[in-house]
Amino acid sequence: MKLLYITNAINGAGGLERVLSIKASYLADILNYEVHIIVLNHKDGPLFYEFSSKIILHDIAVFGNPFQNLQKYTSGIVTVINTIKPDVISVCDDGLKGFFLPMLLLKRIPIIYERHVSKVIELGVNPSFYKKTITSFKFLTMNYLGKKFDRFILLTEDNITEWNLKNSQVIPNPLAFYPNNSAVLDNKKVIAVGKQGIQKGYDRLLQSWKIVHDNYPDWQLTIYGKHEAESNLQQLAQQLQIEKSVLFLEPEKNIEAKFLESSIFAFSSRFEGFGMVLIEAMACGVPCVSFNCPCGPNSIIKDNEDGFLVANGDTDAFADKLLELIENDEKRKLMGSAAKENVKRYLPETIMPLWDELFKELTS
Numbered sequence: 001m002k003l004l005y006i007t008n009a010i011n012g013a014g015g016l017e018r019v020l021s022i023k024a025s026y027l028a029d030i031l032n033y034e035v036h037i038i039v040l041n042h043k044d045g046p047l048f049y050e051f052s053s054k055i056i057l058h059d060i061a062v063f064g065n066p067f068q069n070l071q072k073y074t075s076g077i078v079t080v081i082n083t084i085k086p087d088v089i090s091v092c093d094d095g096l097k098g099f100f101l102p103m104l105l106l107k108r109i110p111i112i113y114e115r116h117v118s119k120v121i122e123l124g125v126n127p128s129f130y131k132k133t134i135t136s137f138k139f140l141t142m143n144y145l146g147k148k149f150d151r152f153i154l155l156t157e158d159n160i161t162e163w164n165l166k167n168s169q170v171i172p173n174p175l176a177f178y179p180n181n182s183a184v185l186d187n188k189k190v191i192a193v194g195k196q197g198i199q200k201g202y203d204r205l206l207q208s209w210k211i212v213h214d215n216y217p218d219w220q221l222t223i224y225g226k227h228e229a230e231s232n233l234q235q236l237a238q239q240l241q242i243e244k245s246v247l248f249l250e251p252e253k254n255i256e257a258k259f260l261e262s263s264i265f266a267f268s269s270r271f272e273g274f275g276m277v278l279i280e281a282m283a284c285g286v287p288c289v290s291f292n293c294p295c296g297p298n299s300i301i302k303d304n305e306d307g308f309l310v311a312n313g314d315t316d317a318f319a320d321k322l323l324e325l326i327e328n329d330e331k332r333k334l335m336g337s338a339a340k341e342n343v344k345r346y347l348p349e350t351i352m353p354l355w356d357e358l359f360k361e362l363t364s
Contacts, residue, residue, distance in 0.1 A: 001359060003027060004086035005037045006077060006101065008093055010057075013048045013226060013251035014195070015276045016116045019173045020092060025052035026174070026352045036084055038077060048253065056084075073097060074104050081105065087363050090114055091149075094121075096138060099145035110362035113149040117273035118295045119162045125198050125270060150362055155274040158295035171358070172299075173274050174351035175283055175343070176256075182285030183260045185329075185336050188219040190322065191262040191286070193255060193277040196248065197228040198270070201291065203236055204315050205268035210240045211319035216326055221266070222247040224255065259284035263332060264325050265307075268318070272296045282306060282343035287335035289321045306339035 005024060010017050020037070027033040035055045042059040060076030062069050081089070089105075090112040091098045102111050122135050143163065146152050152168045154160055160168055190212075194200040202223060209221050223233075227248065237243040252258055255277075259265070265281035267290035275296035281288055282300075288307035290297040291314075301307040308321040325332045344350070 001088070001363065002034045002084060002086040003036070003359065004081065004084065004089045005035070006089065006091045006093060006098065007037065008040050008095070009042065010037060010039055010049075010051065011042065011045045011047050013253075015173075015273070016092060016094070018049050018176060018276060019116070021047075021049040021051050022174050022176050022348060023352065023355065024055055025050070026348050027355070028052040028054040031352070031356055036080070036086065038080055040073070048251070070097060070100075077101070078105065081109070088112065088359050092116065096142065099142055102148035103145070110150045112151045112153060112358070112362070113146065114153045115159065115163075115273070116155065118159065118271050120271040120294050121199065121273070151358060153358075156295050156299040158299065159273075162295070169358070171354050172346055172351060173276055173279070174348040175279055175346045176276070177280065178283045178344070178347060179256060179260065181260065182340055183262060183336065185263040185286070185332050187261055187263050188216075189262045190219065190221045190264045190266050191258060191281070192221065192223045192225075192266045192268065193252075193258075193281075194225045194269070195228065196223060196225045196233055197231050199272075200225065201268035201270045201293075202231065202233050204270075204291070204313065204318070205266055206233065206236050206240055206242065206246065207315040208266075208268070208319040208322060209246065210242050211316070212322050212326070213240075213242045213245050215323060217245060219326060220245050220247065222249060222258070222262075224249050224252045224258065226251055255280065256284065259286055262286055264289060264322060266318075266322065267291065267297065269293050270312070275300055279343050279346045282339035283346075285336040285340040287325055287332055287339055289318060289325065291318065300343075302338075302342060306335055306342045 024035050028035040029052050038058045040060050040062045058080045062072045088110050092114045094117050146165050152165050153171050154168055237246045259281050265286045265288040271293050278300050291312045292298055292309040293312045301309055303309040310317045
């Protein structure tokens with residue numbers, strides 16, 4: 001079967017790129033699909049994540065004003081489709097333009113939309129009246145166009161309620177790894193992973209860490225992720241006088257090894273689409289403390305069994321749960337063991353047959 005993914009880029013260190021590398025490579029290497037990926041302005045750039053050598057990339061140059069951009073985007077996609085004649089198309093573009101593809105494509109080919117983020121991300125934090133108005137119109141447009149796809153794939157049941165589309169279906173993200181060994185959970189290390197911007201809520205995490213640091217200054221918090229200067233996280237750490245126990249590091253390709261060296265995973269996001277790093281930490285046997293933000297954590301974590309869910313934004317309660325795991329070795333290790341067992345439901349050999357079944361259903 002020929003499968004065509006349409007996305008913006010695959011060379012970054014984000015969750016979408018990571019998930020696509022897992023899925024596309026599994027389909028190509030294990031299920032013997034002929035997998036093609038359309039990317040924009042790639043120019044043979046280096047890839048952060050590893051994609052199967054069997055995958056065929058098609059680079060479309062997109063530039064100019066919005067109308068020129070859309071024209072080059074559409075004509076480039078149509079050219080690729082006419083050349084390779086895919087059996088199924090899957091759109092992995094969280095922007096608005098991807099929603100128009102069912103209307104713009106001339107040939108009748110089963111087309112899927114994959115949504116990787118919550119609608120909340122469109123609003124951002126503390127949106128203005130103007131932003132709310134524009135976003136409301138955008139949501140109406142997205143909902144109308146979302147009905148045009150043969151299937152609209154979402155990651156959690158929370159996402160289903162966000163969209164309320166009859167063609168929607170939940171297929172969670174698959175794990176990137178599941179090591180044989182587990183973290184020993186004896187190191188005085190807490191880890192957080194993700195872009196160092198407003199969405200990931202590291203400003204909130206630092207407020208919680210201030211409480212932890214005052215009680216256990218020998219414990220260390222390490223944050224891996226692309227740095228955004230406007231977040232001012234290092235300045236905040238200095239203001240809170242916790243800079244000696246907090247490390248800000250760039251994205252780590254071998255993040256599995258870093259999870260295995262840690263004892264607690266802190267997930268402080270304001271909103272999410274799923275939470276890939278949550279299931280990766282759990283696969284390494286690391287218990288998690290997470291804000292119960294939309295969307296993902298409450299679908300992944302079983303509260304007080306393999307981690308803790310804390311009311312979104314309650315930094316004091318977040319600190320309390322970190323302290324509870326720091327102070328109770330037995331609970332930390334029991335939760336870590338439960339996390340490693342419970343997260344098996346996200347193994348690729350469990351998730352990818354769902355995609356295989358969907359593709360065959362749409363082409364039968």
